[in-house]
Amino acid sequence: MARDTTLGDISQDLPQDTALAPAVASAAAGRRVPRWVGPAATVAVLACLLFMPQALGLGGLTTATTVLMYAVVALGWNLLGGAGGYLNFGMAVFFGAGVYTAAALNALGWGLWAGLVPAVVVATLIAVPVGLVTLRLRGYFFAIFTLVLTFLAQIVVRNSPWLGGAEGLYTTVDTTGGPRALAATFYYALLGLVVLAAAVAFLVEHSTLGHALRAIREDEDAAVVLGVRTVGVKMRALLIGAALAGAAGAVYAFLTGYVEPNGAFDVSFSLDIVLVCVIGGLGTWRGPLIGAAVVVLLEQWLRTAIVDLGAWGLDIPAEANRVVLGVLLIVFALFARRGIAGLFQRRRGRVVGV
């Protein structure tokens, strides 16, 4: 360690600042996509999505609906998880709260649209105590605590007779239009939520809340020293995410027709949401959209692929697809930390080593 020996020692400077500046400027100016491409692509994708129910068969439509559902929850997760750097492994708690609220109200005669708002409210209200307890924890402690919450929610619901206990609840929907019309209803409901969630994510990303979240992810202590009310900022991100998850849960309650504790509060769903964001891109509104499509399609493909391999005499358990997804998570965490969305974006990296 260098130690001062004289009063006038100023010899520790390196002439790094001026020499490297042009290199930085040219690296930053690299290949850039014209401004109109982004909005144009968004409109084109949205138009395609609007006509999906006409173009796809019932199976395809169900898959597309699942993609949208994952996208809504992942967009919600990405605010605190991606921008804020707080790995929440308990998204299923808020999703499940929405599922159960909608299902319980359905038993009283409430339909899908009527149940949506209460589901959002309940999921958000549950997020308040969760946030007050967990958001003072950092790093691993936060992650582990949120993981435990999912099991806690299962236990609570299983022991609540008015929520159907372990038997669960059935939901009923108007099926007069036939299965296709019903599938299209769920699809459009979730498409609406995706558009809303993406808009919210975009706005947060470009607001002071977004900057504060990124500041917290990078150096929470410095953010505190600068006067940021970090718990409040994280709480806002958590609540918005919980609200979106609750809304998606309400739709899911009607989509499945039958809800039970293990299905509504599913740890592997929480993990999938994290995976969606890591693969798609942490902290950007595009990431969860890309990631949801990749993860859902991959999961489905793997499931059939594993069955096919079984036909060749190879006995592979169905859970093997989780191994593949797990490996994918590690690969992205190690080699593509900004996800698929990051591959298309201007590099924002450490050009100059300090």
Place this chain on the structure above:
Amino acid sequence: MTAPVAAPVIEVDTIAKSFAGLTAVDGVSFAVEPGSVVGLIGPNGSGKTTTLNLVNGVHAPERGTVRVAGREVQGRGSRAVVEAGVTRTFQNARVFSTVTALENLMVPVLHRPGGRRHWQRRAEELLAFVGLAAHRDTPASELSGGQQKLLEFVRALVTDPHAVLMDEPFAGVHPSVKEVMRARIADRNTEGTAFVIVSHEIPDLMRLCSRVICMCEGRVIADGTPAEVVAEPRVVEAYLGRGPAGRGERG
């Protein structure tokens, strides 16, 4: 009629802090008058950064008081200190590297009234003030080490504080950047902002400060004008003699 006597911006009274039995700061007292520049020197491990941490609310002192603009703030956390009008920089620049230079300056004003446009204009002025206007939209990670120090400096100015605590603003930067830093600190000071500057770059410090405090082993061993402090035998001994031997050299 008598002119109103301005209270000190910062008043530190016999504060102490120890870490696992090692007394890092041991009964330090000083006051910072409005608009003054106070230098804080001392060998490595003498407790300078810890003193800033105590003033700034990162640590709560085990005893003693810290007053900012007359209000006691010890034990109330950094936010109380920031809101009372004292901000800081760090020994190693702690900018938020994935957000842009401009966005870095928006972080301290997150909860302040006034509207985003107002603060953005203010932030742009400050970037221009230290010659970073062209880097407005550059992620801070793409700035050089010296530019990051300048960015951190203006980030501490966004909220128009009464006083800024600066930990080693001149360490590890090119002489040209150092000159910008020194000149801008002087500019702000003529506008009335007080500074407490920790530095090992004694000549740079002497040009800025009206007063220098020298610490050794957690205590103030000299407090006076630069000339007085440099002439103080204990200061010379602290720097040339024993130095920090046996203290603070962990790891």
